[in-house]
Amino acid sequence: MVMASRRRPCRLTPETDATQLPATARELFDALPPLPGLRAEVIDERLIVSPVSTPEHARLAMLIHRALIPLLTQRGWDAFAGNVDVCIDGPRTPVEPDFVVAPPDCPRWGVRELLSSGLLMVAEVVSPSSAEDDRVKKPPLYAAGGVPVMLLVDPIAVPPTVTVLSDAKEGEYQTVTRVAMGSTVRIPDPIGLDLDTAIFSGSQHTP
Template sequence: MVLASRSSPCRLTPETDTARLPATARELFDALPPLPGLRTEVIDGRLIVSPVGTPEHARIAMLINDALFSLRVQRGWHGFVGNVDVCIDGPRTPVEPDFVLAPPDCPRWGDRELLSSGLLMVAEVISPGSVEDDRVKKPPMYAAGGVPVMLLVDPIAVPPTVTVLSDAKEGEYQTITRVAMGSTVHIPDPIGFDLDTAVFSEH
């Protein structure tokens, strides 16, 4: 992806303009204007700009929100479906989970990003274009960032699965519970909820 200024062209010189160019993926992320309809993240040192998911992908993320609605109301928690940036505490890398569960007083990095160490849970819905990032790259990022629980909904696995990752230590989740989609899986503390994953396979 090539970013170009909308102003008149200018000549870059090593002595002047180069010093103002973003030096890291994080700095480039911060320099980007709002990109409606696109997801922008930094994963494994790469700035990734991708389209939002399919309607089926968005539907599953919304179903996670719906399943936790009563619990959220009871405990005063906030749920965000694919529309909030999370800053991984430590390296300060930005990601955009498909679903985020957070307390109302979750600390922030700047105005727009929730700090990962203040979250209760994140969820990712795997799509064909996100297999490597969601299955391999993001779990250790969330664990290292202090996210207590990660939910991974994988409708493209054969058979489809739902995985709960918890007990983060030294940048890895120590407890991994995977069930076939359609089964009930327990989401441990701080959530403490039995999730009926059959809702993800209903039409």
């Protein structure tokens, strides 16, 4: 179900008049031209444009996908590794998680943005440039947007950790389970899976 058309009120060009400039970070995001090789998100009212992930970073996201393939197949769910925009319900801010699990009928905001309240899980892989956003800014953003489970893979922590956040209420995840990378952690419903985080242990290069 498409909730609304994604509007691009203006296209930024060298000739853009100051009076035509977007007023909000969301409007600026909508006005961006195609940015090959870059990803754009709005976090805490900041438009963040960053390079696409390194191979090491992408590998960790794909390891999550690989671990979930039997479950995805059994339940008919979709999964996306770093190539889909998510619209946070409420403020309508766009983010691009490193990994997303969604039902095939997940509602959308416009053509390409999945609505956060329809997702089953998001995952972020922490890198030096994204550490504060992934660890601090994004959990309340996803919780407020109705995402039931967030998985945080943190290969740059000392020691490396994997954290599962769930039970979202009033913009905060009430349950936070953190384990050392290499341990098993429970991902609660709607996923319902014991994840052996040893799958990440051979990929702890700086993402």
